[in-house]
Every structure is written in structure tokens, then in C-alpha cells.
Amino acid sequence: MNTRILKAEFDYFAPASIGEALALIAQNGPTARFIAGGTDLLVQMKLETVAPGCLISLMKISELSVLKREKGFLRIGAAVTWDRILAFGSEDRSYPALDDAVRCLGKVQVRRMGTIGGNLCTASPAADSAPALLVYDSRVRLVSARGRRTLLLDKYFLGVQQTARAADEIMTEIRIPAPRPDVGGAFQKLARVGADISKISCAVAVERKGRVCVSCRVAMGAVAPVPLMIRGVPEFLQEKTVTASLLVTAGRMISDEIRPITDVRSTAEYRKQVAGVLFRDVFQKAWTRAGGEP
Amino acid sequence: MPEKQHPANDHPPVDVVGRSLPRCDAADKALGNTKYAEDYFLPGMLYGKVLRSEHAAAKILSIDTRNAEKLSGVRAVMTAKDVPHNETITRFGQTHTVGGFEGLYRILADKKVRFMGEGVALVAADTPAIAEEAARLIRVDYQPLPGVFDPFEALKRGAHRVGEESSNLVCYYKVRQGDITEGFAASDVIVKNTYRVPFQEHAYIEPEAGLAWIDDDGVINIQVCTQVIEHYREIADVLGLSYNKVRVKGTWIGGGFGGKEDITVETYLALLTWKTKRPVKMAYSREESIICHGKRHPYIMTYKTGATREGKLMALEAKLVSDAGAYVYLSPWVLLYSTVGAAGPYKIPHVKIDARTVLTNNTFSSAFRGFGVPQVCFAYESQMDELAERLHLSPLELRRRNYLRKGEATATGYVLEHYAASPEAAEKALEALGEKTKSKSPAVKIGRGIGSSMTSYGRMVFLHDTSRSYVGMELDGSVTVRCGVQDLGGGQASSLAQIAAEILGVSMADTRVFIADTALTPIAGTTTATRQLYMSGNATSMAAKEVRKNLLDKAGEILGAEPGDLDLRDGIISVMNDPSRSVPLNTVVRACASSGISLFHIAQFNAPARELVDFKKGQGQVFPDFTFGTHAAEVAVDVETGKIDVLKLAACFDVGKAINPQAVEGQLEGGTIQGMGYALLEDVILDKGITLTPSFSEYLIPTSLDAVDVRCILIESGDGIGPFGAKGVGEPSLVSAAPALANAVRDAIGAGIPDLPLTRNAS
Numbered sequence A: 001m002n003t004r005i006l007k008a009e010f011d012y013f014a015p016a017s018i019g020e021a022l023a024l025i026a027q028n029g030p031t032a033r034f035i036a037g038g039t040d041l042l043v044q045m046k047l048e049t050v051a052p053g054c055l056i057s058l059m060k061i062s063e064l065s066v067l068k069r070e071k072g073f074l075r076i077g078a079a080v081t082w083d084r085i086l087a088f089g090s091e092d093r094s095y096p097a098l099d100d101a102v103r104c105l106g107k108v109q110v111r112r113m114g115t116i117g118g119n120l121c122t123a124s125p126a127a128d129s130a131p132a133l134l135v136y137d138s139r140v141r142l143v144s145a146r147g148r149r150t151l152l153l154d155k156y157f158l159g160v161q162q163t164a165r166a167a168d169e170i171m172t173e174i175r176i177p178a179p180r181p182d183v184g185g186a187f188q189k190l191a192r193v194g195a196d197i198s199k200i201s202c203a204v205a206v207e208r209k210g211r212v213c214v215s216c217r218v219a220m221g222a223v224a225p226v227p228l229m230i231r232g233v234p235e236f237l238q239e240k241t242v243t244a245s246l247l248v249t250a251g252r253m254i255s256d257e258i259r260p261i262t263d264v265r266s267t268a269e270y271r272k273q274v275a276g277v278l279f280r281d282v283f284q285k286a287w288t289r290a291g292g293e294p
Numbered sequence B: 001m002p003e004k005q006h007p008a009n010d011h012p013p014v015d016v017v018g019r020s021l022p023r024c025d026a027a028d029k030a031l032g033n034t035k036y037a038e039d040y041f042l043p044g045m046l047y048g049k050v051l052r053s054e055h056a057a058a059k060i061l062s063i064d065t066r067n068a069e070k071l072s073g074v075r076a077v078m079t080a081k082d083v084p085h086n087e088t089i090t091r092f093g094q095t096h097t098v099g100g101f102e103g104l105y106r107i108l109a110d111k112k113v114r115f116m117g118e119g120v121a122l123v124a125a126d127t128p129a130i131a132e133e134a135a136r137l138i139r140v141d142y143q144p145l146p147g148v149f150d151p152f153e154a155l156k157r158g159a160h161r162v163g164e165e166s167s168n169l170v171c172y173y174k175v176r177q178g179d180i181t182e183g184f185a186a187s188d189v190i191v192k193n194t195y196r197v198p199f200q201e202h203a204y205i206e207p208e209a210g211l212a213w214i215d216d217d218g219v220i221n222i223q224v225c226t227q228v229i230e231h232y233r234e235i236a237d238v239l240g241l242s243y244n245k246v247r248v249k250g251t252w253i254g255g256g257f258g259g260k261e262d263i264t265v266e267t268y269l270a271l272l273t274w275k276t277k278r279p280v281k282m283a284y285s286r287e288e289s290i291i292c293h294g295k296r297h298p299y300i301m302t303y304k305t306g307a308t309r310e311g312k313l314m315a316l317e318a319k320l321v322s323d324a325g326a327y328v329y330l331s332p333w334v335l336l337y338s339t340v341g342a343a344g345p346y347k348i349p350h351v352k353i354d355a356r357t358v359l360t361n362n363t364f365s366s367a368f369r370g371f372g373v374p375q376v377c378f379a380y381e382s383q384m385d386e387l388a389e390r391l392h393l394s395p396l397e398l399r400r401r402n403y404l405r406k407g408e409a410t411a412t413g414y415v416l417e418h419y420a421a422s423p424e425a426a427e428k429a430l431e432a433l434g435e436k437t438k439s440k441s442p443a444v445k446i447g448r449g450i451g452s453s454m455t456s457y458g459r460m461v462f463l464h465d466t467s468r469s470y471v472g473m474e475l476d477g478s479v480t481v482r483c484g485v486q487d488l489g490g491g492q493a494s495s496l497a498q499i500a501a502e503i504l505g506v507s508m509a510d511t512r513v514f515i516a517d518t519a520l521t522p523i524a525g526t527t528t529a530t531r532q533l534y535m536s537g538n539a540t541s542m543a544a545k546e547v548r549k550n551l552l553d554k555a556g557e558i559l560g561a562e563p564g565d566l567d568l569r570d571g572i573i574s575v576m577n578d579p580s581r582s583v584p585l586n587t588v589v590r591a592c593a594s595s596g597i598s599l600f601h602i603a604q605f606n607a608p609a610r611e612l613v614d615f616k617k618g619q620g621q622v623f624p625d626f627t628f629g630t631h632a633a634e635v636a637v638d639v640e641t642g643k644i645d646v647l648k649l650a651a652c653f654d655v656g657k658a659i660n661p662q663a664v665e666g667q668l669e670g671g672t673i674q675g676m677g678y679a680l681l682e683d684v685i686l687d688k689g690i691t692l693t694p695s696f697s698e699y700l701i702p703t704s705l706d707a708v709d710v711r712c713i714l715i716e717s718g719d720g721i722g723p724f725g726a727k728g729v730g731e732p733s734l735v736s737a738a739p740a741l742a743n744a745v746r747d748a749i750g751a752g753i754p755d756l757p758l759t760r761n762a763s
């Protein structure tokens, strides 16, 4: 292995339409891969964990770069880069959890090249957009020669870097339902340095009525094989008056629910311990935002 | 040789020295024009590749290179049997040979591999990809051995023997001063702790690289990023060539920090070019670099420190064990620095130090900025803060009562001959933190700490270190300096320009420095040990003064004045009391040239030379002088997550004289941030000798996003032994940063953490 060279020999195409892209993936056999920003794929190619014989870039397909609000939801094309989502988020404050996530995702180079679709297709347990998109109940749209389908993101992640997407399916866009008016959201990650993959991350979306939590959604990253929707806590908090001690209990429930592993970035023990603390911080931020404060 | 070895400050620095002038290498670097080792190409060049061991400890049963040799585009495959002299002895006194420090190492592994990443075979091929493929096709049959990965395990009887010697113990040094039993008996408070510090990776921006070729005269040329061009002799030894048949040319270096002090690519390149007769280039990938080059030594340090109720240090006992890794390299030297530095900048009547370094099957350890001193500094400074707490004294006050001053003896019995700035530096560093930050949350605790150090500059005096420099006046009045200095990016070359320009009364722009060529520049020794400004700065200053003398003599003749009454600046020589009587420098230069007066000089500067200290008792002079300074830090610790935010950092050092204040600040900032990485996150993780952190995705260093503004305060005592009274600052700038941060964390959370990185148990 030599990360200074790309060992694999490959063909490269940059089709302008989905039809063309699907035809190319069909023609070029099982080692053909889609590529968007390449910030995940090129690393894997240099490490020789993948060796595609053909790369099909999705960056010239206009349908994949939509970014707009429609009635009831926001559409983000799979090939939209973090830069664009960041710019969008500073004008439109409807999805603060997503905005928080993008702000701490990668740095200049990665934001300019990396895409939201690439993040979800790599499907790392630490993918920073995933918890935020999960708490907003997002859906992903996929297309292949067999047709189009829409999946709940919650049903999309299957295992470490494994998803419901077939190898010849293109992710076209992510659709995020417009949140109800009293919903606040937040995301935070713990990392070792300013530019780093998450040791652990957490997103919360909470609907608030005065001091009562009407409903909430919680998701965490890097605590399980997949970006994880937390089940117990939302039920526990529903229709309760939020107090500091309630959140301590909820945090403890989260620490108990998750089954993280030990790797070079962190230990299982630390992840478990800190999950509850992180949840409290993120919940607090989302809660404040739900109350109309920044 | 001139008699006087410490050039006195007889030239009042006014014009060039002491100013933050742009370094001579700055513009090209800012514009991306500077060429680094990897940026050179030659027609027809091949690409070299090293096949490295995947095992940390194994017997090599056989190596089959046939398939690799058959691959089209492969021009050479070499193994140990193809290397004329595969075993070399690392020896360090270029000018003076001292015994007891030799370590064997092999160019390529033979019969046995001792660490993961050890070179086993070499390939040269037409493209990097072919070289890569050829290396993959080499079949090495290994028989894995159990290996040993912990220095204490390695010291046990019956432990796996890493090398061929009967024991894994590389060396054992002792310091004995006073009577330790008496010292502890007289102490009212005693603190004892065991500290552990990890491997640290240099993480220079430029991985190892070079290009070699054979020139028209049959000389092997190697252009390489190295801190030591003088390895040309060892390379010649490996090939069995005479020393004038190997030429090493150093390039501008993208960081060294000690990691390019040992030989890296150069012997491999020499072998491949010698075998193929073609130019060969080699550049390590980041992973390869991290896996194969030496690291900062991990240490396990047990410290016992005693003080009286009044806060007077009475006794210090330290047991140091360091992990040398798989080959000796510089481990004995590093250990010696630790041994001498183990008691810190403090006056302690009773001292007992036992220091050992031990072979294991881990990646070898070697030089890293600070060279064995950051480890002990972390330990002794942690001890100081615990003592201060127990004695109800402020950390600053306890230190103040114990700092060594000029004229007092260190633990190794050396009486400090120069100003020791510790008290002043500590006060100023702490003061620079300004008002204490207020916490915004009950879970976030704010803390402050200081760390003081005493770090040598210049090599050990028993090495009889020397440097040489050429200074010449060109006929147009511009100045040429030739000096074999290697420039790591610290401004080593530029400082020499600044010194020569000052002495010869010309501008920096009119001064040109040619560096780092064993064939053409006078040999200046290693760019290590914080020695270049001191050594080559002195040599350059001496040479420039000789040229200046000739110029002033001639000008005196022309102006009818005493040379001593003349002033030389801005290209004009004038009579000091009557500036209307003057002559342009150009005119004087031409007058010298036509009357046969020499316009150049090569000077050799000899560091003070002493004999080897006996390290059964460890009493005597080991270093020429020390740099004193203190780091101060303010941190915010989230006690619920363990997250440490560094809020403020300050560094105050007595630099003697800042030849270029901005360059000095650059060193202080860089060293401090590198020390911050050591304190908070850096950790090369090895699992039974296998590197688990081979890239910057796992091995994290602080980036610009993490660096805080370092408040730099320069004390200029003028009492250094470098040019213009300068001291060295390259390594000292790192040494005390980690303990300052550790003590700040202690202050915040009310308990000391005895391990680095401090976040090891909170991540």
C-alpha cells in the first residue's frame, strides 16, 4: 500500500443525466462505482480497500444538485456539497441541527468537495449529517434501472457502511419534512481536534410547549454499527415538564441503551459515560431554540 | 585556530541583527516556489521502494525475489546480501571518538526482523506503481517470534532478546549527589509518583524524500531532506567507497524535529543508484514515514521529591526507564540528556538518579525536539505542583525558592557560568496570561499552570563539537556565506545571513547563503541539539570579522585613519567622529582585490571541549550552556466530558540575544504548540509492535484550528555563548509546554494526571 499513488487503473465518466449514469453502471460491470466529491472514495482507493475499474461521477447531473424548499419539505440533491448547505443554513434557520452538523463537518477542502449523498452512501457510523437528518425524519430517494423509490432514513442504514441502497442505485436526493413551528433542533459532536471524525455525536429535535416537551427525537453517531435512533428516551420525555433532573435520568437511559465499541478514536467506556452528558447539552440547546431563542 | 572561543560582543548590534527582517527563504516559501527534496527530477530516473517487515519480531527464513525481478520495468532488487557493508555502527563524535555509545544497525534486515517497518528489501523500477508491485511480489518467509514490547518485561531474565546481545539493557546511567537518605530525612513533605509518557511522532509536513545519481566524476550524489548531511561518511562506509566519493546535498526541509537526524532514505538511494547506475528517487508515504522512523522515547519515571516546610527542596530520587525500541540509534544520548536534566532547574542538595534504556520490538526511538528532556520535565514539574499544594505555597513561590542561579551547581555538579533566568521568566510567563477567564458553566473548571525548564543548547562537550563557515566579499560589495548548515525551516540559513550582513555593513538582500553541501560548503555539523545558531553563528561571525578587519585596514589606509576609528554600515566606511570622511565599501573591496588582500575567510568554531563524564556518579560538565524559560497555560476542563480547552498559552525564555525576534517567536510558538500536542493528544499506539496510528486520521496533531495564540516574551540577557550573546531556543521552546498544561489541568480539577497524553483516560 502506498497512499501516494492511486494504484487502480480505472475509466472515468462524467454523465450529464441519470439515464446515462444508469446505463454506464450497467455497462461497466460490478467494479464500477459512482463518485461524488471523492472525499471518502479516494481515501479508500489509496488505502486499496476498494479498486474500482470504472468511476462514474455524479457531479454533472443537474437533478442531483437541487437545493430548494418545496411545500412541506426541503429537497437537497445528493450531490450538493457541504459548502452550499452551509450557505443555505445561514439564510434559512429551519433546520438548526443540520446546520450545526455541517458547521463541524470537515474543513475547507472537504466542505468544498464532499457531498451529503456521499456521506449517507458511505454510511459510516460517525457520519455527521446522519443524526441530524434522522431527527428530522428525512427520506432518501433512490433510482435504478428498476425504478425510483423513497426510503425513510431510519430504515436505510443496515450496518457498518451497509445500507439498503443497491450498488447500481443512485441516491438522487434527501427530503426533509418541514418541522412544526415549535420544534427546536441541535447537534453536537465530541472530537479530539478541530478537524476530526466524531468520537460521538448527538442530534435532538424537540417540540416544546412552554415547559412541556410535546415530543422529541434523538439520534446518535459513533455509538453503534449505524447512526442510531434512540428509542426509549423520546417516549420517556413525551408530555413531561422538562427539569434538570429529568434530563439527567434521560441521559442515563441513553448511556444504558447504547452499545458502543472501542477504537482508535475513543473507548466504549468513555462513549457510554459521555453519551448522557452530550445528550443533555444538545437537548438543552434544542430546547432553548424551540423557545425561540437563538 | 584563534585562541578565543567565545567571540565577545565587541560589535554593537545596531543595523541588521536584532530586527525582525524577512528571512531570506521567506518570500519563496510564501509563494510556493521553494523546492523540497521531492520536487527534483532527473531524466531517466527510477523510483525506489522499500519492502518493510510486517512483523515486529520474526526470523527471516528465506527471501525469494525472482518474481519481482521478472516484472517488466524493474531495474534492481536488493536484499541484505547485496549490501557491501550491511552492518554499521552508529557513532557520534565526528571529531572526537568516545566509547560506550555505539549501536549496531542494519541497512536491511538480515536473518531476523526486530520491528514492524524494518527495511527488508529494496526495489528500483520505472514507475512508482511498478516498484510497488515488485515489492509485493517479493516473498519473504517469516517465522514469527514472541517479541517483547514493554521495557520492564524486556529487562526480565529470559525475556525475548531483541538484538544479538545477551541483554536488552542498552545502558544505565547514574547520578549521585549528596546523601539521599539524609535528604529525605530532612524533608517535611515527600511526594512520590510514577509518570508515563508515550511515543510521539514528529509529524513533519514533509515526509522523507531524496534523489540520488552518479555524476560525471563517478561521485554518488544524494539530494535529500536531512538534518545531517555528514551521514555521507556512513553511506560511503556502507558502499565501501572513500569519503570523497559520496556527496550529500541537503534541501530546504519541511520540518525535522529530530526525525531526520538518523539516516532515512539516503543509504537506500545510494545503494540503488550504485546498483543501477541510474538516478533514483524515493519518497515515503505518510504511513510509511510514521511506521518506520524513530519516535520520541516513551518513559516510565518514578519520582520522589522531598522539601522542608519552608519550601526548600532537599532531595530528589528518580528512576527512569525508556523504551529504545528495536535498535539503539540515539537512545543512549537521549537517556543522557534525561539523566542530566532529571532534576530540572532546581538547587537540590541530595540527588539520586538511575536511568536505563531498554530494547524492545517496538518502532525504534530516537531524537525528537527536546531529546529526552520533555519527559523528565513533565515529571519533575508535576512533582513541583504537588509539593506546592502540600506546602500551601503557590507553584510560582515554591519554584522561586528553589531555582538555580548563576554560580550555583546543578545536580550533576556543574556550576552555572551564565545568567539563569528562571525566576524572571516564570513571573513574566504567568503575568502574560492576563486576567483569569471566568467559567460560564459549573461543569467547566478553569485552571492555570506553569512549567519551567533548563535545556541545553549545543552538543555534549565531550564530543568536541566544531562548525565551519566561509564568508566572502564579492567584488560588487555583496556578501557570500557558505556553510554546511541544514535548514529545517527554522531560519538556520537566514540567521547566518543576518549575522554576516551586520558585521560587514551590508543589507540582508546583499547577502547570500549557500548551505548544506558536503562537497562545496564547509562542514558545519548537524542541525540538531539546538546548536546551529550557536555553532555556525559563531563560525560565521568569526569569519565575517576577519573579512571586516581586512576591509577596515584598507579603508584606514585610504582615509588616513585608524581602523579602530572606522564605522562600516550601509555599504559605506566612514570615520566615526567625522562621517564626512568616508569611502564606499565597493571601492575598498576593489582596493583589497588589487593589492592581494584576502576578501574571504573560513573560520572554525570549536565548542568547549571536556572529557567524558563518568556516569556512575554523573558529576561534571556535560553541556556547554543552558537555556532557561517557563511556559504558562490556562485551560478550561469540562469535568463531565473530560474535554480540555486550551484558553491561553505563554512562553518566556531567555534567548540571550534575538538575532531575528520574529524567527525566535516562530520557534517559541511552534515548540509550544508541538508541546501542547504532546500534552493533550499525541500518542503513537502500538499493539505488540504493530502501529495502529499510521496516518493523520488516527494520529492527531494540533492544526491551525486548535492552536491558540502563544504570548511570547523574550528575555535578552546577552549572556549566551552564541553570536552576539545569543542562546539556543529551538528545543527549549517545547520542553516545558506539556507540564504547564498538565499543571493547569491539575489546578482546574484538583488532581494531577500522571500520564501523557492527559486525555488518555477521557477519550
Ligand SMILES: Cc1cc2nc3c(=O)[nH]c(=O)nc-3n(C[C@H](O)[C@H](O)[C@H](O)COP(=O)(O)OP(=O)(O)OC[C@H]3O[C@@H](n4cnc5c(N)ncnc54)[C@H](O)[C@@H]3O)c2cc1C
Residues within 6 Å of the ligand: A033, A034, A035, A036, A037, A038, A039, A040, A041, A042, A043, A058, A078, A079, A104, A105, A106, A107, A110, A113, A114, A115, A116, A117, A118, A119, A120, A121, A122, A126, A127, A128, A129, A169, A170, A171, A172, A196, A197, A198
Ligand atoms: C479530511 C477529511 C475529513 C472528513 N471529516 C468528516 C466529518 O467531519 N464528518 C463526516 O461525516 N465525514 C467526514 N469526512 C468523510 C467525507 O468527507 C464525507 O463522508 C463526505 O460527505 C463524502 O462525500 P463525497 O461526495 O466526497 O463522497 P464520495 O467519496 O464521492 O463517495 C462516497 C461513497 O458514496 C458513493 N456515492 C456518492 N454519492 C452517491 C450517490 N449520489 N448515489 C450513490 N452512491 C453515491 C460512492 O460510490 C462512494 O462509495 C471527512 C473526510 C476527509 C477526507
